[in-house]
Amino acid sequence: MWLRIGAIVLCILAVGAAVWGIVPWLEIQRWAAGEQRTFQNVMAGALRGIQAGDPSAALTLCSATAAYGFFHALGPGHGKVLIGGAALASGATLKRLSIVTVLSSLAQAATAILLVGGLYFLLQIGSADLADLTEVWLAPASYVAIGAIGAVLVFRGVRSWHKINQSKQVTHGCCGHAHGPSADDVATLTTTRDAVVLIASIAIRPCTGAFFVLVIAARFDAFKVGCLAVITMGLGTAAFNLTVATSGVVARRLAGLGARNHHGVQAISAMLHLTGGVMIFAISIVMLLPYLR
Amino acid sequence: MELKYPVSHKFCGLICLVMCLGGPAKAHPHVFVDARTGFVFGTDGQLEALRISWTYDEFTTLILFESLDLDQDGDGQFNNADRAAIIAGETNWDSAYKGDVYLELSGQDYPLGRPEAAGVTLNNNQVEVSFDLPLSQPIRIETAPVFLRLYDPFFYYAYTIVPPTDPSDLPEGCQALIVAFEPNAAESALKDKLAALGLDEIPAVENVGRLFSDEVRLTCG
Numbered sequence: 443m444w445l446r447i448g449a450i451v452l453c454i455l456a457v458g459a460a461v462w463g464i465v466p467w468l469e470i471q472r473w474a475a476g477e478q479r480t481f482q483n484v485m486a487g488a489l490r491g492i493q494a495g496d497p498s499a500a501l502t503l504c505s506a507t508a509a510y511g512f513f514h515a516l517g518p519g520h521g522k523v524l525i526g527g528a529a530l531a532s533g534a535t536l537k538r539l540s541i542v543t544v545l546s547s548l549a550q551a552a553t554a555i556l557l558v559g560g561l562y563f564l565l566q567i568g569s570a571d572l573a574d575l576t577e578v579w580l581a582p583a584s585y586v587a588i589g590a591i592g593a594v595l596v597f598r599g600v601r602s603w604h605k606i607n608q609s610k611q612v613t614h615g616c617c618g619h620a621h622g623p624s625a626d627d628v629a630t631l632t633t634t635r636d637a638v639v640l641i642a643s644i645a646i647r648p649c650t651g652a653f654f655v656l657v658i659a660a661r662f663d664a665f666k667v668g669c670l671a672v673i674t675m676g677l678g679t680a681a682f683n684l685t686v687a688t689s690g691v692v693a694r695r696l697a698g699l700g701a702r703n704h705h706g707v708q709a710i711s712a713m714l715h716l717t718g719g720v721m722i723f724a725i726s727i728v729m730l731l732p733y734l735r
Numbered sequence: 736m737e738l739k740y741p742v743s744h745k746f747c748g749l750i751c752l753v754m755c756l757g758g759p760a761k762a763h764p765h766v767f768v769d770a771r772t773g774f775v776f777g778t779d780g781q782l783e784a785l786r787i788s789w790t791y792d793e794f795t796t797l798i799l800f801e802s803l804d805l806d807q808d809g810d811g812q813f814n815n816a817d818r819a820a821i822i823a824g825e826t827n828w829d830s831a832y833k834g835d836v837y838l839e840l841s842g843q844d845y846p847l848g849r850p851e852a853a854g855v856t857l858n859n860n861q862v863e864v865s866f867d868l869p870l871s872q873p874i875r876i877e878t879a880p881v882f883l884r885l886y887d888p889f890f891y892y893a894y895t896i897v898p899p900t901d902p903s904d905l906p907e908g909c910q911a912l913i914v915a916f917e918p919n920a921a922e923s924a925l926k927d928k929l930a931a932l933g934l935d936e937i938p939a940v941e942n943v944g945r946l947f948s949d950e951v952r953l954t955c956g
Contacts, residue, residue, distance in 0.1 A: 475893060479767045479792060486793035486860065651765070654798050661801055 474516040481510040485655065485671075493662040500667045504674040507655060511547075511678025514651065521546060521644045521679070522686045523725045524588050528640060529690020531595045531718030533632050533711070539687045542637050544680045549645035551676035554652035555669050562657060572657070573650050580647045585730045587643035592723030599715030606708050651675065690718075766892045767792040770885045771865075771899045772951050776906050781873035782953075785847070785883060787836055788865035789825075789894075796862045799824075811857075818855045825864045826850035835892060836868055839882040846871040876909065876955040886948035896949040909955040916949045 484506040491499030529539050561567040652672040659668025697710050773786030805817045838845040850866035885894040896913050
């Protein structure tokens with residue numbers, strides 16, 4: 443059985459890697475970096491405009507941060523890995539996942555606002571120390587949380603596979619009807635608890651780009667405008683992550699087409715848990731590595 | 736985590752590393768630097784030093800203003816204290832950091848000294864830091880090209896080498912040619928390099944990193 447699971451998981455990963463290989467990442471990244479640079483400069487111009495009292499600068503800043511959030515999200519990051527993996531593994535509808543995606547980006551913006559509001563204003567902690575705090579503590583905390591979610595997905599996948607096998611034996615043994623797990627037993631992210639954990643693990647690590655917008659805005663006596671700009675930045679990030687969530691759900695549905703019966707559906711769900719879990723776990727470990735040295 | 740840069744460089748590194756949903760830094764440049772390069776030759780015709788200038792993007796410039804508390808009188812100009820603070824943060828780096836400047840001579844990194852004669856200017860809302868990096872030993876440049884590359888192995892900083900504003904006087908017969916990074920070439924070079932490796936070999940990250948940078952090719956004679 444393990445050999446079979448392993449083979450199927452490897453197959454899904456190999457197809458994923460092949461698709462990954464076709465995409466000209468280097469050029470996309472280069473293009474995204476160029477766009478990011480442009481919007482970074484527009485942000486700077488708008489912040490100087492706010493300092494000079496230009497009334498339209500706030501609108502310019504918010505549009506620029508939204509675009510910045512979108513292009514910035516094009517790079518590989520922890521949020522996308524988690525959202526993509528969860529979309530693959532979970533039983534959640536696209537609508538539900540979309541809400542989780544948007545909320546996680548907004549929660550991330552809220553973390554930045556709270557940290558800057560609390561630490562910078564009340565405790566007079568400088569922006570360099572805020573960046574330090576994020577990098578040294580919050581980023582690895584977020585990776586650990588995400589790795590743990592990956593491990594839980596793997597565990598759920600293994601457990602439902604085990605149940606399926608048990609129920610098969612029971613079926614063959616006597617009664618002639620299955621006591622298999624219900625579809626709900628193997629689905630993930632259908633509860634509020636799961637969704638909250640997912641959102642929190644992304645939100646632990648705020649965006650330092652957001653920090654700097656907030657801190658510079660505060661220096662120019664425009665903290666409120668900074669908050670608004672950071673929220674639109676989150677929405678820009680969410681817009682990109684929604685495409686990742688959609689791809690994950692589509693991939694899951696495609697995989698589901700191969701199932702012929704109830705057992706098949708459950709077996710595929712178990713495999714997708716394993717695949718998504720292994721992917722999330724592996725990437726979170728890669729992101730954690732620099733901290734373990 | 737071990738911090739590899741001194742104050743402001745380290746600080747900017749963190750920005751890059753951590754920005755929104757930032758994961759592996761490889762894909763996330765945050766500080767954009769337009770770099771200018773020059774070569775300083777001695778009277779005996781040997782290459783003695785590199786002249787480097789970094790022009791930061793406008794956003795990074797604002798961050799620098801905030802983090803170093805520059806321009807306290809708000810006149811939009813730097814005073815001596817501002818310039819000293821920037822120079823200290825930008826050029827007083829610790830020995831593990833090489834300034835993201837790499838000079839390659841016959842396939843080897845040539846050792847460089849510490850920054851000298853540093854200066855700071857503010858033009859078009861962008862901070863420009865310039866300095867000289869002396870070579871550990873002056874060298875005579877001949878027909879075999881010497882490569883100067885500016886890159887951050889972690890890609891927090893994205894360097895673009897732009898033509899010098901006032902081309903330095905190169906000795907008779909010497910040429911400095913900027914070769915811009917080209918994604919396709921780099922990608923295929925990387926693939927060749929990886930394909931050439933044996934199964935038990937691990938690619939040296941630094942050497943892979945340099946495939947993705949602009950370079951200046953200096954030849955004489």
